[in-house]
Amino acid sequence: MSAKIVTAYHLRDGDAVFLREDTSWSKDVAEAAVVETAEAEAALLETGQADVTRNIVLDVYAVDVEIVDGTPKPTKFRELLRCLGPSNRTDLGKQAA
Amino acid sequence: MPLHKNGVQIEDSWTYLGEEESPTLGDRTILSLDQWKQNREQLLEGNHSYGIVLAPLDEVEELRDDLDRIAVIAVTFPTFANGTGFSQAQLLRRMGFKGELRARGHIIQDQYMYLDRCGFDTLETDKENVVEAWKEALSEMTVFGQPSGDDRQPAYLARHAKGNKAAAE
Amino acid sequence: MYRYDEFDHAFVRQRANQFKGQVARRLSGELTEDEFKPLRLMNGLYLQLHAYMLRVTIPYGTMSSRQLRQLAIIGRKYDKGYGHFTTRQNIQFNWPKLEDVPQILEDLAAVEMHAIQSSGNCIRNVTSDHYAGAIATEVSDPRIHSEVIRQWSSLHPEFSFLPRKFKFAVTGDATDRAAVKFHDIGIIIKKNDAGEVGGEILVGGGMGRTPMIGKTIRDFVPERDLLAYVEAILRVYNLYGRRDNKYKARIKILVHERGIEEIREKVEAEFAQIQGSSLTVPQEELDRIAAYFADPDFEAFDAEALEAINRELEVRKFENRDFAAWMKTNVKPHKQAGYAIADITLKGIGETAGDITSDQMDVVADLTEQFSLDEMRASHEQNLILPHVKQADLFELWSALNSHGLGTPNSGLITDMIVCPGMDYCALATARSIPIGQEISRRFADLERQYDIGGMKIKMSGCINACGHHHAGHIGILGVDRRGEEVYQITLGGSGDETASVGARVGPAFTADEVVDAIETIVNTYLDLRESPEETFLSAYRRVGLDPFKEKLYAAA
Numbered sequence: 001m002s003a004k005i006v007t008a009y010h011l012r013d014g015d016a017v018f019l020r021e022d023t024s025w026s027k028d029v030a031e032a033a034v035v036e037t038a039e040a041e042a043a044l045l046e047t048g049q050a051d052v053t054r055n056i057v058l059d060v061y062a063v064d065v066e067i068v069d070g071t072p073k074p075t076k077f078r079e080l081l082r083c084l085g086p087s088n089r090t091d092l093g094k095q096a097a
Numbered sequence: 098m099p100l101h102k103n104g105v106q107i108e109d110s111w112t113y114l115g116e117e118e119s120p121t122l123g124d125r126t127i128l129s130l131d132q133w134k135q136n137r138e139q140l141l142e143g144n145h146s147y148g149i150v151l152a153p154l155d156e157v158e159e160l161r162d163d164l165d166r167i168a169v170i171a172v173t174f175p176t177f178a179n180g181t182g183f184s185q186a187q188l189l190r191r192m193g194f195k196g197e198l199r200a201r202g203h204i205i206q207d208q209y210m211y212l213d214r215c216g217f218d219t220l221e222t223d224k225e226n227v228v229e230a231w232k233e234a235l236s237e238m239t240v241f242g243q244p245s246g247d248d249r250q251p252a253y254l255a256r257h258a259k260g261n262k263a264a265a266e
Numbered sequence: 267m268y269r270y271d272e273f274d275h276a277f278v279r280q281r282a283n284q285f286k287g288q289v290a291r292r293l294s295g296e297l298t299e300d301e302f303k304p305l306r307l308m309n310g311l312y313l314q315l316h317a318y319m320l321r322v323t324i325p326y327g328t329m330s331s332r333q334l335r336q337l338a339i340i341g342r343k344y345d346k347g348y349g350h351f352t353t354r355q356n357i358q359f360n361w362p363k364l365e366d367v368p369q370i371l372e373d374l375a376a377v378e379m380h381a382i383q384s385s386g387n388c389i390r391n392v393t394s395d396h397y398a399g400a401i402a403t404e405v406s407d408p409r410i411h412s413e414v415i416r417q418w419s420s421l422h423p424e425f426s427f428l429p430r431k432f433k434f435a436v437t438g439d440a441t442d443r444a445a446v447k448f449h450d451i452g453i454i455i456k457k458n459d460a461g462e463v464g465g466e467i468l469v470g471g472g473m474g475r476t477p478m479i480g481k482t483i484r485d486f487v488p489e490r491d492l493l494a495y496v497e498a499i500l501r502v503y504n505l506y507g508r509r510d511n512k513y514k515a516r517i518k519i520l521v522h523e524r525g526i527e528e529i530r531e532k533v534e535a536e537f538a539q540i541q542g543s544s545l546t547v548p549q550e551e552l553d554r555i556a557a558y559f560a561d562p563d564f565e566a567f568d569a570e571a572l573e574a575i576n577r578e579l580e581v582r583k584f585e586n587r588d589f590a591a592w593m594k595t596n597v598k599p600h601k602q603a604g605y606a607i608a609d610i611t612l613k614g615i616g617e618t619a620g621d622i623t624s625d626q627m628d629v630v631a632d633l634t635e636q637f638s639l640d641e642m643r644a645s646h647e648q649n650l651i652l653p654h655v656k657q658a659d660l661f662e663l664w665s666a667l668n669s670h671g672l673g674t675p676n677s678g679l680i681t682d683m684i685v686c687p688g689m690d691y692c693a694l695a696t697a698r699s700i701p702i703g704q705e706i707s708r709r710f711a712d713l714e715r716q717y718d719i720g721g722m723k724i725k726m727s728g729c730i731n732a733c734g735h736h737h738a739g740h741i742g743i744l745g746v747d748r749r750g751e752e753v754y755q756i757t758l759g760g761s762g763d764e765t766a767s768v769g770a771r772v773g774p775a776f777t778a779d780e781v782v783d784a785i786e787t788i789v790n791t792y793l794d795l796r797e798s799p800e801e802t803f804l805s806a807y808r809r810v811g812l813d814p815f816k817e818k819l820y821a822a823a
């Protein structure tokens with residue numbers, strides 16, 4: 001299985017967020033917990049899902065990543081864009097920070 | 098499933114006929130449209146009234162001749178996103194159905210006003226605090242864009258009716 | 267233009283409050299996302315790729331300076347200083363927070379605006395001709411009935427949970443600028459032989475996965491019966507529209523599967539039942555609304571004055587080539603002598619189609635007030651229009667627009683494209699569209715070349731949903747995902763006007779690197795084969811078909 005991270009949207013502000021090792025959510029994909037087995041993925045998804053029930057996030061799902069320079073980078077272009085921001089406005093979104 | 102009228106829980110003297118069961122005269126059961134059609138001749142013989150439960154794909158037209166012998170029609174919303182039942186209700190009322198029109202299935206608070214406007218009398222729900230929710234839902238809007246068979250006037254009539262300006266305040 | 271009375275004000279205020287309650291119930295956890303989603307959608311609130319997105323309707327595309335200024339403020343205060351005009355006469359804000367949305371709706375209500383039914387499986391914002399009330403050939407202002415339908419469809423108790431979304435477009439002119447044949451219901455306002463106003467009703471048009479051209483269900487419905495007739499259509503659709511498959515749920519599929527005859531029979535039967543009921547809009551209401559759309563106070567010019575103005579314009583054009591260029595494409599004749607319609611294309615070379623900054627909104631608002639009798643329009647082609655400009659003011663208007671990057675002289679030319687947000691913003695996208703649009707724009711930036719190519723509509727979507735109207739583009743581009751790569755399918759010969767046609771696929775898709783070259787090949791092929799410079803791309807295509815283009819495009823392969 002390819003390496004995976006778990007992502008969601010923050011309920012209040014709609015920001016894309018990534019599940020950390022310590023079960024909190026980060027806005028920075030670099031801080032995401034990376035899992036490499038199906039069991040670990042299921043466990044991570046379950047942790048994320050619990051926050052759906054607690055109305056902290058919504059739309060929890062796993063994303064395929066590769067590790068580049070020690071940080072996870074989504075392999076799908078859509079997910080990569082989601083970690084950056086609109087490609088026509090590099091002054092906006094996460095890439096601007 | 099608890100039955101509510103205007104948000105208040107009321108007694109339900111009707112039961113749904115099981116899929117495999119056969120109706121008997123005057124047993125106060127609610128039949129599917131198929132069950133009704135299969136047993137119609139026999140059931141109409143007595144003096145009793147019956148209940149019918151409608152699914153979204155059922156043609157309400159098939160009940161036209163029997164409406165005076167039907168005391169309750171339960172319209173099913175399989176999910177709240179399936180709004181077929183609102184049109185079925187409108188047609189039934191227009192066909193002259195005077196009995197109890199009840200809504201069953203997955204219905205959310207934000208549809209209570211629509212139920213009321215489309216001619217429903219009762220609602221099956223196991224939600225709590227239906228009274229407050231009902232009150233809230235029905236008080237949120239006092240201006241309406243369209244007629245729907247109830248006594249709420251569409252704005253295009255209300256704004257030209259004398260002495261009606263205050264209604265919108 | 268239409269002004270809210272106390273009924274409209276109460277309605278929008280109550281609706282904003284209602285949504286405030288819904289947001290509160292969502293945040294408290296009382297509503298699950300599954301339950302909240304259709305409610306937020308019915309208020310135009312999406313969850314997109316990066317954030318929530320709020321879509322605000324501009325009914326039939328008409329706005330005042332006050333409204334546009336408020337949009338500018340909202341863009342600054344709750345968003346990132348800009349907005350995006352869509353193909354359905356809406357404006358989208360890309361970054362609002364859920365918690366802020368109730369306040370935004372309140373701010374909108376204060377200027378008679380809202381986001382009601384800009385999304386969801388309900389009747390959407392009614393769109394119309396962006397030149398309504400300003401062009402000479404119009405039979406009757408389509409916005410009168412658009413407004414009637416808008417009010418009737420708002421929070422409709424029976425039609426708020428339809429099988430799928432439902433879009434109306436209304437035109438009052440034989441020249442169709444509102445793409446009425448690509449809508450679930452299209453209405454062409456016309457007069458019958460007795461001189462009565464009514465509408466021809468088309469049903470079952472649409473884009474998406476299965477593009478269809480609407481069919482006439484009734485040639486003429488008198489205006490007082492219009493609501494009853496459309497209600498009959500909606501009832502038939504709500505009862506019989508398919509709910510088992512999202513892609514087969516639009517009314518176009520119902521019409522296609524059952525045939526227009528069966529649908530007509532059902533609709534007519536239903537109409538016969540409800541004609542003359544309280545769905546009949548009283549004449550005094552039609553008159554009340556019509557009064558809002560009566561001609562503004564146009565100034566009358568005598569022949570001498572007109573001649574002087576024209577002479578002056580000619581001199582200005584002679585002295586200033588940029589102004590002349592803008593006059594050539596962006597200024598259209600007005601029904602009133604001495605006036606003109608001015609297009610503000612949101613299509614600067616290399617820019618994002620439809621995007622406008624809050625600062626630019628303020629500029630347009632000022633100019634609307636100063637030069638256009640306080641009225642402006644948004645078109646489905648993602649442009650803005652000042653509909654009532656005195657010819658004598660054109661130069662001053664252009665100078666102001668130009669100094670704020672709003673004077674691009676390309677209305678109707680190849681760089682005046684429709685481009686949907688695509689994957690840069692949209693959660694449903696299969697590919698990006700904005701960067702491709704930007705590259706095409708840069709490739710064809712040269713004005714002389716644009717003139718040579720002539721009238722050309724490129725329309726691009728980032729997925730099969732076809733918000734970018736690619737099926738109706740003279741050249742249509744659809745971005746799809748091919749094994750993780752963004753590739754682009756090209757269609758030719760589509761048209762969204764009164765001669766509506768669906769574009770035909772030219773062949774296998776092109777990669778992002780190839781697609782702009784492919785467009786250039788198509789354009790060059792056209793230039794080679796046209797019979798004269800007067801033969802437009804669309805006419806030439808209709809004469810020769812796909813083959814010559816195919817040959818050139820795939821010759822090397």
Ligand code: SF4
Nearest residue numbers: 686692695728729733
């Ligand atoms: S066409 Fe597709 S990608 Fe473009 S805006 Fe519509 S849904 Fe999004």
